[in-house]
Amino acid sequence: MRLFxxxxxxxxxxxxxxxxxxxxxxxxxxxxxxxxxxYKDFAPYSFEDGATPRGVDVELAQALAEALGVRLxxxxxxxxxxxxxDLRDYIWRGSPLHHHQLADLMLRAPYDHDYAQRRNDQxxxxxxxxxxFGPYQNEQxxxxxxxxxxxxxxxxxxxxxxxxxxxxxxxxxxxxxxxxNGQLAASTQHYPSVTQAFAAMRAGKVDAVMAMRGEIDWQVxxxxxxxxxxxxxxxxxxxxxxxxxxxxxxxxNRQLAYAVEEALEGLIRDGRLQAIYRHYGLRYEVPDMxx
Amino acid sequence: xTQPARRQPFALSVLLGAILLSGQAMAAVSDQDILQDxxxxxxxxxxxxxxxxxxxxxxxxxxxxxxxxxxxxxAFSFGGEKQRGQQAQPMVKDGVMYLTGSYSRVFAVDAxxxxxxxxxxxxxxxxxxxxxxxxxxxxALYGDLVFFGTLDAKLVALNKDTGKVVWxxxxxxxxxxxxxxxxxxVINGKLITGVAGGEFGVVGKIEAYxxxxxxxxxxxxTVEGHMGYVYKDGKAVENGISGGEAGKTWPGDLWKTGxxxxxxxxxxxxxxxxxxxGTGNPAPWNSHLRPGDNxxxxxxxxxxxxxxxxxxxxxxxxxxxxxxxxxxxxxxFNYTEGGKEIKAAATADRNGFFYVLDRTNGxxxxxxxxxxxxxxxxxxxxNGRPIYNEASRPGAxxxxxxxxxxxxAPAFLGAKNWMPMAxxxxxxxxxxxxxxxxxxxxxxxxxxxxxxxxxGAGFTIKPLNEDYxxxxxxIDPVSGKEVWRHKNYAPxxxxxxxxxxxxxxxxxxxxxxxxxNAKTGExxxxxxxxxxxxxxxxxxxxxxxxxxxVVSGWGGxxxxxxxxxxxxxxxxxxxxxxxxxxxPKELVAKH
Numbered sequence: 001m002r003l004f005x006x007x008x009x010x011x012x013x014x015x016x017x018x019x020x021x022x023x024x025x026x027x028x029x030x031x032x033x034x035x036x037x038x039y040k041d042f043a044p045y046s047f048e049d050g051a052t053p054r055g056v057d058v059e060l061a062q063a064l065a066e067a068l069g070v071r072l073x074x075x076x077x078x079x080x081x082x083x084x085x086d087l088r089d090y091i092w093r094g095s096p097l098h099h100h101q102l103a104d105l106m107l108r109a110p111y112d113h114d115y116a117q118r119r120n121d122q123x124x125x126x127x128x129x130x131x132x133f134g135p136y137q138n139e140q141x142x143x144x145x146x147x148x149x150x151x152x153x154x155x156x157x158x159x160x161x162x163x164x165x166x167x168x169x170x171x172x173x174x175x176x177x178x179x180x181n182g183q184l185a186a187s188t189q190h191y192p193s194v195t196q197a198f199a200a201m202r203a204g205k206v207d208a209v210m211a212m213r214g215e216i217d218w219q220v221x222x223x224x225x226x227x228x229x230x231x232x233x234x235x236x237x238x239x240x241x242x243x244x245x246x247x248x249x250x251x252x253n254r255q256l257a258y259a260v261e262e263a264l265e266g267l268i269r270d271g272r273l274q275a276i277y278r279h280y281g282l283r284y285e286v287p288d289m290x291x
Numbered sequence: 292x293t294q295p296a297r298r299q300p301f302a303l304s305v306l307l308g309a310i311l312l313s314g315q316a317m318a319a320v321s322d323q324d325i326l327q328d329x330x331x332x333x334x335x336x337x338x339x340x341x342x343x344x345x346x347x348x349x350x351x352x353x354x355x356x357x358x359x360x361x362x363x364x365x366a367f368s369f370g371g372e373k374q375r376g377q378q379a380q381p382m383v384k385d386g387v388m389y390l391t392g393s394y395s396r397v398f399a400v401d402a403x404x405x406x407x408x409x410x411x412x413x414x415x416x417x418x419x420x421x422x423x424x425x426x427x428x429x430x431a432l433y434g435d436l437v438f439f440g441t442l443d444a445k446l447v448a449l450n451k452d453t454g455k456v457v458w459x460x461x462x463x464x465x466x467x468x469x470x471x472x473x474x475x476x477v478i479n480g481k482l483i484t485g486v487a488g489g490e491f492g493v494v495g496k497i498e499a500y501x502x503x504x505x506x507x508x509x510x511x512x513t514v515e516g517h518m519g520y521v522y523k524d525g526k527a528v529e530n531g532i533s534g535g536e537a538g539k540t541w542p543g544d545l546w547k548t549g550x551x552x553x554x555x556x557x558x559x560x561x562x563x564x565x566x567x568x569g570t571g572n573p574a575p576w577n578s579h580l581r582p583g584d585n586x587x588x589x590x591x592x593x594x595x596x597x598x599x600x601x602x603x604x605x606x607x608x609x610x611x612x613x614x615x616x617x618x619x620x621x622x623x624f625n626y627t628e629g630g631k632e633i634k635a636a637a638t639a640d641r642n643g644f645f646y647v648l649d650r651t652n653g654x655x656x657x658x659x660x661x662x663x664x665x666x667x668x669x670x671x672x673x674n675g676r677p678i679y680n681e682a683s684r685p686g687a688x689x690x691x692x693x694x695x696x697x698x699x700a701p702a703f704l705g706a707k708n709w710m711p712m713a714x715x716x717x718x719x720x721x722x723x724x725x726x727x728x729x730x731x732x733x734x735x736x737x738x739x740x741x742x743x744x745x746x747g748a749g750f751t752i753k754p755l756n757e758d759y760x761x762x763x764x765x766i767d768p769v770s771g772k773e774v775w776r777h778k779n780y781a782p783x784x785x786x787x788x789x790x791x792x793x794x795x796x797x798x799x800x801x802x803x804x805x806x807x808n809a810k811t812g813e814x815x816x817x818x819x820x821x822x823x824x825x826x827x828x829x830x831x832x833x834x835x836x837x838x839x840x841v842v843s844g845w846g847g848x849x850x851x852x853x854x855x856x857x858x859x860x861x862x863x864x865x866x867x868x869x870x871x872x873x874x875p876k877e878l879v880a881k882h
Contacts, residue, residue, distance in 0.1 A: 083739035
């Protein structure tokens with residue numbers, strides 16, 4: 001039960017008095033403050049450096065708040081088992097564990113038509129309460145490796161001989177333990193976070209790390225080590241290799257989505273967003289929508 | 292006639308209260324009290340009405356003939372807005388009832404009047420991640436202390452008279468996904484608990500603490516490859532790796548994050564001096580990523596209570612691919628066959644099979660289905676190992692599109708879930724709260740997690756019958772025959788109690804506490820409590836009268852799932868109430 005249960009989390013069954021309220025755009029402007037949910041402990045996108053909020057998403061949220069003429073209030077969201085849980089807890093229903101506090105806007109939701117249109121067994125849209133919009137980043141999987149122990153990554157087959165670190169319960173974990181009938185499973189080492197997997201590579205325990213490109217770029221920049229390299233291998237038999245990252249608001253709050261979209265387009269077109277990514281050592285490509 | 296009958300309890304309580312206050316010693320709970328619990332019906336100091344967890348009371352004042360006169364004497368509301376699933380079994384000691392409510396709350400209530408004596412509310416952090424509702428399953432009593440586990444994975448000891456914290460100890464880090472919802476138990480002066488963990492990355496463990504101060508005494512990981520320790524003078528001394536060594540039944544390093552959380556706690560058998568615990572499913576969820584048996588996931592473990600050494604194990608679902616936790620209680624009982632007394636233990640597994648084991652060594656004696664439909668296995672071999680139906684195993688992950696859907700019964704919520712069964716020594720039958728449901732399962736191509744593509748599992752639970760899901764069954768553990776059944780529209784989620792008075796009690800999500808004739812299954816009494824009953828009823832003797840108590844409050848894991856099951860339960864109201872009933876003395880004489 002444990003694994004499946006978390007997938008759905010806590011459902012608020014009744015108690016309308018305790019149910020979270022979605023703020024309209026006008027209420028948000030009148031309050032002079034936008035509440036933006038970002039993931040907790042998720043460098044380089046959103047994390048706390050001591051007490052200072054940092055990261056691409058934090059800076060993007062700040063820039064959007066400024067464009068809307070309101071203050072920014074960050075809501076730090078621990079990642080749920082699946083994104084559906086995060087959208088439920090922070091955008092449309094709230095969670096009794098967080099006093100039913102809702103965010104006006106959540107960053108780092110995928111911009112994926114198929115996902116937004118997914119239906120449950122009753123034929124209802126699974127995320128029908130949410131509007132996902134505003135793609136601002138491309139994401140993909142990436143391997144970094146240490147040249148002192150591995151010449152190059154011609155294909156993932158090299159990881160039969162070379163141990164590789166991954167985050168638990170991630171696609172890199174699933175992929176490397178199952179591809180080629182599990183031939184890479186024995187050399188796949190699991191860590192609680194990408195940061196710890198990277199630390200293991202620095203300590204010589206694994207020769208490579210596979211994670212999201214943004215996380216890898218950030219770790220490589222932090223390491224200041226010319227022997228660390230980025231692999232350019234293919235990932236045979238892998239499902240989704242690239243996807244777009246955008247934002248989410250409640251479906252009753254499209255007015256906010258339009259305002260944010262306009263502000264976002266400005267940030268993308270004048271290069272300010274790219275500068276934010278560069279500041280964290282991340283590559284940036286303008287998403288297709290703006291090309 | 293009715294007037295004096297109503298007044299009497301009040302008069303009695305005043306009288307007895309005065310006697311108690313005038314100096315009669317309030318005895319501390321001792322090891323003997325705990326071991327003798329089933330034989331002393333004046334108190335309930337163990338979860339399970341006895342350390343073996345039989346949930347059998349030797350009281351027979353209340354019986355099938357007079358149970359119709361069982362009536363409520365008081366009710367106590369847990370209050371607040373925190374009305375979530377209530378799954379505790381109350382304890383009774385010296386006229387005080389101790390129990391827990393949702394959100395890690397503890398209450399002490401005057402057992403005669405229902406008056407609240409004290410309440411303790413654990414301060415819970417924002418980032419707790421309980422699996423299946425914010426429930427708690429009750430306290431342990433020992434000495435002058437009341438113990439319970441919190442949703443943020445702490446053990447807390449409270450003074451039994453004041454409710455003040457005596458000590459509090461972190462068992463595991465809630466930020467890593469650990470929590471505690473089961474009642475701990477005290478055996479031979481050691482406070483013993485398991486942990487719950489819903490996230491990939493946890494490793495289950497069973498631990499013993501010093502009840503006096505919360506010092507850790509031993510720890511036993513439930514996944515192969517992890518070292519167990521005993522603590523001497525604060526120093527950890529190695530006590531052997533669980534399963535001998537890492538990697539025997541797991542590929543790669545997946546044993547490091549193997550799951551197998553013993554989240555439902557356990558029981559104890561004094562005759563063999565063994566702790567009997569069950570363990571949860573292995574991680575990750577997709578079995579294709581972890582070929583092998585994945586010990587000790589979905590297993591029953593027998594441990595030495597002195598140091599946590601594993602004496603034997605029995606794995607009900609090796610290489611689990613359906614989330615069939617093996618946590619369900621293993622209840623010790625003896626029976627005679629061919630003139631020989633067999634020391635057995637029985638369990639009704641999530642996977643749909645009822646197992647009878649030799650509890651001296653964990654050997655399989657027999658097993659049989661206790662629900663009507665099992666598709667994942669075609670049967671059990673001579674060692675009790677399932678004969679898989681590979682067509683019922685969900686496919687390997689990896690493809691972009693939605694994978695092929697497979698229908699499996701039972702559903703992952705189990706042919707029987709956490710709700711404890713009862714064993715009646717007079718009828719020789721187990722009373723098993725079961726559910727008839729199946730599920731469609733598939734791999735989900737389009738899923739996300741924390742800004743990344745992800746491979747999730749899709750599933751939907753389906754009732755197998757139009758008119759019922761829940762079935763209370765009387766099962767003969769020797770013949771494997773079902774003696775009677777009682778159907779219920781909604782899934783059953785409450786514990787069972789049986790008595791020498793030929794009675795079986797259990798609750799329903801519809802809000803009824805019901806009593807049945809233990810021999811025939813005839814429903815002989817019911818009472819509407821106002822919200823779903825998920826708790827485990829108790830019965831005890833006080834001032835010469837037989838009482839029954841149960842908590843009421845709908846919630847728990849069932850409402851977390853949608854689909855067709857949700858339609859059957861969507862109109863049930865939540866609650867948080869402790870109900871106490873008794874059979875008045877003068878009505879006993881009437882019959």
